[in-house]
Amino acid sequence: MKKNYILFLFVAVLGLAISSCSSDNDNDASIVGKWAFSQYGIGAGGQEALQDHDNEIECGKDYMEFFADGTYKVILFDKENGKCVTIQDGGQYTKNGSTLTLKGSEEEPEAVDSEIVILDDSTLKTQRSYEVEKVKVSEIFIYKKI
Numbered sequence: 001m002k003k004n005y006i007l008f009l010f011v012a013v014l015g016l017a018i019s020s021c022s023s024d025n026d027n028d029a030s031i032v033g034k035w036a037f038s039q040y041g042i043g044a045g046g047q048e049a050l051q052d053h054d055n056e057i058e059c060g061k062d063y064m065e066f067f068a069d070g071t072y073k074v075i076l077f078d079k080e081n082g083k084c085v086t087i088q089d090g091g092q093y094t095k096n097g098s099t100l101t102l103k104g105s106e107e108e109p110e111a112v113d114s115e116i117v118i119l120d121d122s123t124l125k126t127q128r129s130y131e132v133e134k135v136k137v138s139e140i141f142i143y144k145k146i
Contacts, residue, residue, distance in 0.1 A: 029120045031095055035143035037062045043127065043138040050140060059084035063146060066093060072102065100126060121145065 041050035055061050059077035066072045073090030091104040095116075103111040117140075118125035124143040129136055 031066045031093075031100070031119060031124065032068050034063050034065045034146045035124050036146045037064070037141070038144045039140075039142040041140050043140050044135055048140060050142070056084065060086070061146070064143065070094065118142075 037053040037055075039050045039052055041048060043049070053062065056077045056079050059079060060075070062074075062076045064072060064074050070092050071090060072093045073088060076087040078085050078087060089105055089108075091102060091108070093103070094101045098116050100114050100116055101111050102114070103109065112128070114126045114128045116124070117127055122145050124145070125140065126143075127138040127140045129138045131137070
């Protein structure tokens, strides 16, 4: 079950990428650094339903790291048969204004754009919107700088 959740989380992270929408938020803060997964959820009709991200604390805290050279990695920790395991993936990213584009590894080569809602010295909030039965729905991820 956790493997499916981790796979979903990774795919959603790829789908979220980073982009800014608010004119109040000029995204002057740097995306470079380590960002711990904090919350995730969905939004529709101006409402958000978020839940805390669960970590296998004794194994480590899941995070995403952006490097100045345009690459990123995702590190997820899990427990299998009582032992800690690390799942790692990554690829390349570009940040153009309020849009973050993530291009994954060879297994996930498709580039995915997300909108940066908040990017400051402590918080990164991204969303990727799409339509479901004529209703605009957003996948939302919130990260805290570590």
